Amino acid sequence: MSLKRLSFAAAVLMSSSVLLWAAPQHQITGEQAAKKPAATIQPSQQHQDEGDRIFQQQCSRCHNAPEGFSSRISGTIVRHMRVRASLSKQDEEQLLHFLNP
Amino acid sequence: MAPPLLNVSISKLAWSVRRIIFAMVMLCTVQYGIAQDTPFLSGGVGFFTDTNGGKTTYYPILEPLLAAPIGSHFLVESRAALLETFAPSADGVYDHTHFIGLTYLQGDYIVSPHVTVVGGSFLIPFGTYNERLSPIWISNFQDGPLIASLGLMSTGTGTGGMVRGSAISRHKYSIDYATYFSSRVGNQQFASERSSGGRTSLYLPEQRIEIGLSYDRLLQGTHENFYGMHVWWEPKDTAFRLRSEFARGHHAQGYWVEADYRTQAFGGLDSWIGRIEPLIRVQQTFRRDTLFSDGLPLANTQRVDLGLDYNLPHNTRILTSFERQFSDHKDHNIWETGIVYRFLFPTWKGK
Numbered sequence: 001m002s003l004k005r006l007s008f009a010a011a012v013l014m015s016s017s018v019l020l021w022a023a024p025q026h027q028i029t030g031e032q033a034a035k036k037p038a039a040t041i042q043p044s045q046q047h048q049d050e051g052d053r054i055f056q057q058q059c060s061r062c063h064n065a066p067e068g069f070s071s072r073i074s075g076t077i078v079r080h081m082r083v084r085a086s087l088s089k090q091d092e093e094q095l096l097h098f099l100n101p
Numbered sequence: 102m103a104p105p106l107l108n109v110s111i112s113k114l115a116w117s118v119r120r121i122i123f124a125m126v127m128l129c130t131v132q133y134g135i136a137q138d139t140p141f142l143s144g145g146v147g148f149f150t151d152t153n154g155g156k157t158t159y160y161p162i163l164e165p166l167l168a169a170p171i172g173s174h175f176l177v178e179s180r181a182a183l184l185e186t187f188a189p190s191a192d193g194v195y196d197h198t199h200f201i202g203l204t205y206l207q208g209d210y211i212v213s214p215h216v217t218v219v220g221g222s223f224l225i226p227f228g229t230y231n232e233r234l235s236p237i238w239i240s241n242f243q244d245g246p247l248i249a250s251l252g253l254m255s256t257g258t259g260t261g262g263m264v265r266g267s268a269i270s271r272h273k274y275s276i277d278y279a280t281y282f283s284s285r286v287g288n289q290q291f292a293s294e295r296s297s298g299g300r301t302s303l304y305l306p307e308q309r310i311e312i313g314l315s316y317d318r319l320l321q322g323t324h325e326n327f328y329g330m331h332v333w334w335e336p337k338d339t340a341f342r343l344r345s346e347f348a349r350g351h352h353a354q355g356y357w358v359e360a361d362y363r364t365q366a367f368g369g370l371d372s373w374i375g376r377i378e379p380l381i382r383v384q385q386t387f388r389r390d391t392l393f394s395d396g397l398p399l400a401n402t403q404r405v406d407l408g409l410d411y412n413l414p415h416n417t418r419i420l421t422s423f424e425r426q427f428s429d430h431k432d433h434n435i436w437e438t439g440i441v442y443r444f445l446f447p448t449w450k451g452k
Contacts, residue, residue: 057306061335063239066445067416073447075137079176080168082211084232086277088270089214100137 051098058085058095074099139447140169144180145238149420149439159187160439164204164237167448179206180236203290205258219263219281222291226263226279226300227252227315228329228346238443241361241378242408242422247386248355250396251348252298252317252327259283260293268301275304285321295321300329309335315348325351340370353397355386363412370412380408380422400429416443 059065059081069077075096082092144165151158162185168178184200207221224232230249234240235257250257265279280299286292298317304310315329331346340363347356359382367374386402393399408422417440424435 053306056337057304057309061311061333062233063236064412066443067414069141069445070139070447072137072139073141073445076139076141076168076170076176079138079170079209079211080178083176083178083209083217083219083265086217086265086267086279088267088275091267091270096137 048098048101051094054087054091054095055098058087058091061085071100138170139449140167141445142167142448143443143445145236145441145443147237147439147441149243149437151243152436154433156189158189161185162237166236169448174211176209176211177207178209180204206291213266215266215268216264217266219265220261222258222260222293223263223281225253225257225259225283225296225298225317226265226281227298227317227327228300228348229313229331229333229344230346231257237441238416238418241359241380241410241420242382242406243420243437243439246346246355246357246359246382247384247397247402247404248346248348248353248357251350251353251355252315252329254283254294254296254317254319255396256292256294258291258293259296260286260291273305273307275306277302277304281317294319298327302331307337309337323351327351340365340375350389350395350397352390352392353386353388353395355384355397357382357384359383359406361408361410371414376412378410378412380406380410382406382408398428398430402426402428416445417441418443 055065062085078087078092078096078099081087081095087095142165144163146163147161149160149162151160163183164180165183166178166180168176170176181203182200186198186200187195188198190196203222205222205224207219207223210218210220212218224235226232228251230245231253235245235249259281261281261283263279263281266277268276268278278299278301280297282297283293283295285295296317296319298315300313300315302311302313311331311333313329313331315327315331317327319325319327327348327350329346329348331344333345334343335341341360342362343358343360345356345358348354359380361378361380363370363375363378365375369375382405384404384406386397388397388399388401391399404424404426406422406424408420410421411419413419420437420439420441422435422437424437426433426435
């Protein structure tokens with residue numbers, strides 16, 4: 001396979017991904033996630049605080065929070081982080097709840 | 102700029118690329134029942150330069166990362182590197198080379214709350230740089246530490262299996278672990294050496310301190326042991342990070358200490374001042390003998406890296422640094438500049 005054909009295949013793949021992604025979607029903002037407005041009920045606030053703590057400790061330890069991402073991939077991100085950062089199951093659940101209040 | 106892990110020819114990549122594209126298409130056809138579990142494509146695209154001895158080399162690079170969950174316990178993830186290098190030759194004419202290689206391709210199966218089994222080609226869990234800091238959208242400096250190759254068995258990847266997870270997780274402390282076995286693989290795309298080892302870390306959330314130990318052993322040719330230790334401290338409610346790592350191999354050893362800081366005093370991290378990130382990294386290597394098999398400098402070396410990064414909006418970073426290296430062979434300066442954009446989006450329109 002020549003370099004041109006390889007580049008073409010990669011370009012097609014990337015273009016397809018972008019087109020599929022182009023549908024309207026709810027965005028989660030990492031910075032926003034760290035500054036959630038006060039929740040209306042206490043248990044939810046506790047979840048958020050706990051999720052914020054885990055986010056700061058486990059995710060921000062290595063990298064800056066991405067500025068925004070679709071809520072449709074939040075579960076995949078958390079599972080990826082569970083493996084990479086060796087999150088406990090409880091931390092994984094809290095983090096997922098934090099990203100999807 | 103860290104050298105690419107795999108140098109492969111295009112012709113030998115063809116079959117692997119076809120298989121990867123086929124696998125990605127197959128993954129995209131999986132019906133994802135949970136809307137949050139859509140596969141994502143992430144990574145970084147960057148343009149770097151380094152000037153050493155008056156000669157400037159240019160590195161456009163793309164590092165895509167794919168993660169695709171299957172069911173509720175399985176995850177397939179992979180990262181690749183596509184690197185072009187434009188370097189001046191002795192007569193001043195620029196030579197052009199390119200590298201394309203898979204950094205890793207692994208399947209993760211979450212067996213229980215404390216155990217995840219990883220199979221395939223994975224990043225060797227030794228120290229912190231290889232697994233955590235090597236992506237171009239994460240690292241503060243363009244090039245890795247001088248000791249980055251110690252304990253990574255030449256390629257940085259193992260082909261085989263790994264067991265990892267959170268051993269204990271409490272509010273006051275947590276302990277995680279990773280242990281692996283890799284077989285020897287000659288395939289250029291998944292090249293690895295026969296080795297075994299692991300890492301364990303203790304994390305104290307209140308103090309924001311992490312202490313970890315690593316060990317691995319080369320199990321082919323001359324069997325060699327590698328030992329590592331890392332200490333990270335990131336004080337709460339500050340944007341200050343102090344990271345350090347020590348590694349000792351059979352022929353050489355060394356350490357690095359890196360600190361970075363962003364002020365929140367002038368409008369927070371998103372103000373134009375808060376986006377400025379000064380950095381410093383100090384590192385030393387020591388040769389234990391003159392056998393050169395580990396990628397470290399041939400002579401004892403000291404190096405100071407002074408950096409100034411700027412975190413632009415929209416996941417973009419500008420990286421600049423000046424490095425002064427002292428060694429018995431020759432002292433020299435390295436100037437580096439670069440820009441990196443990090444992307445992250447779903448690959449498939451979920452339900």
